[in-house]
Amino acid sequence: MEYYNQTSTDFILLGLFPPSRTGLFLFILIVLIFLMALIGNQSMIFLIILDAHLHTPMYFLLSQLSLIDINYISTIVPKMASGFLSGNKSISFIGCGVQSFFFLTLGGAEALLLTSMAYDRYVAICFPLHYPVRMSKRVCVLMITGSWITGSINSCAHTTYALRIPYCRSRAINHFFCDVPAMLTLACMNTWVYECTVFVSTTLFLVFPFIVIACSYGWILLAVYHMHSAEGRKKAYSICGTHLTVVTFYYAPFAFTYLRPRSLRSPTEDKALAVFYTILTPMLNPIIYSLRNREVMGALRRVGQIIRSVKM
Numbered sequence: 001m002e003y004y005n006q007t008s009t010d011f012i013l014l015g016l017f018p019p020s021r022t023g024l025f026l027f028i029l030i031v032l033i034f035l036m037a038l039i040g041n042q043s044m045i046f047l048i049i050l051d052a053h054l055h056t057p058m059y060f061l062l063s064q065l066s067l068i069d070i071n072y073i074s075t076i077v078p079k080m081a082s083g084f085l086s087g088n089k090s091i092s093f094i095g096c097g098v099q100s101f102f103f104l105t106l107g108g109a110e111a112l113l114l115t116s117m118a119y120d121r122y123v124a125i126c127f128p129l130h131y132p133v134r135m136s137k138r139v140c141v142l143m144i145t146g147s148w149i150t151g152s153i154n155s156c157a158h159t160t161y162a163l164r165i166p167y168c169r170s171r172a173i174n175h176f177f178c179d180v181p182a183m184l185t186l187a188c189m190n191t192w193v194y195e196c197t198v199f200v201s202t203t204l205f206l207v208f209p210f211i212v213i214a215c216s217y218g219w220i221l222l223a224v225y226h227m228h229s230a231e232g233r234k235k236a237y238s239i240c241g242t243h244l245t246v247v248t249f250y251y252a253p254f255a256f257t258y259l260r261p262r263s264l265r266s267p268t269e270d271k272a273l274a275v276f277y278t279i280l281t282p283m284l285n286p287i288i289y290s291l292r293n294r295e296v297m298g299a300l301r302r303v304g305q306i307i308r309s310v311k312m
Contacts, residue, residue: 075106165187217240
């Protein structure tokens with residue numbers, strides 16, 4: 001039985017699943033997805049570290065994406081799982097702020113890193129002779145550092161605002177994590193100014209990067225259209241298609257959720273959309289970006305051979 005004997009400063013996360021057999025089935029499914037995301041992303045990181053053939057800018061960015069995804073999904077699912085299993089869905093005021101900070105930091109960093117990865121593919125295919133200069137180690141480090149710092153600054157601003165406003169209604173957040181817009185529905189003050197800042201942040205971190213990514217892959221498709229090799233064109237089309245699919249899977253529900261005014265949003269829709277960009281995307285990224293890649297498969301075989309030789 002669920003219990004809500006909390007202090008006045010605690011929040012209550014109402015969660016994602018109903019306390020029923022259907023809820024239990026969905027909970028088990030989410031846990032399996034969580035484990036697949038952890039295993040897939042950790043495997044990618046170790047593989048890129050161990051195999052010298054993958055010590056390139058593209059895979060350096062991929063390793064950072066996997067690192068972000070591990071932390072991203074770990075920020076959300078363990079707390080949600082513990083609340084479902086124990087029935088104690090409370091989260092402290094500070095704990096809610098910490099979760100919100102990491103969620104926004106990692107979400108913003110991933111959005112910017114995906115843009116960097118699209119630029120990497122654009123330069124590699126459209127300007128191969130300039131690739132060593134445009135995607136040098138220094139440039140990669142700047143891209144990654146900039147993604148983390150920019151995401152942290154944006155997150156700090158939103159989280160600080162959420163922690164400083166007065167809450168005078170119910171402390172029950174109708175979500176499965178401390179999402180700032182969901183928290184603001186409990187505020188006892190007008191938050192229209194903040195809603196405007198959410199619109200601006202969403203445009204800068206989601207809409208604009210998505211447009212850049214779409215344009216990058218558009219130029220790639222235009223460039224490979226003139227390739228003489230039909231096999232090369234087919235491979236490029238396949239890569240662009242799969243990459244755009246997972247990118248859309250991340251950006252579209254995220255942007256749709258935060259660009260809508262409060263009057264057009266509903267908690268049920270927000271939670272359903274949040275599953276896409278907080279849980280499903282971290283599982284899909286290593287599959288789409290890495291495990292379908294021939295170079296990664298080759299590296300996996302080489303590392304496997306090394307491990308077997310060591311055991312022998």
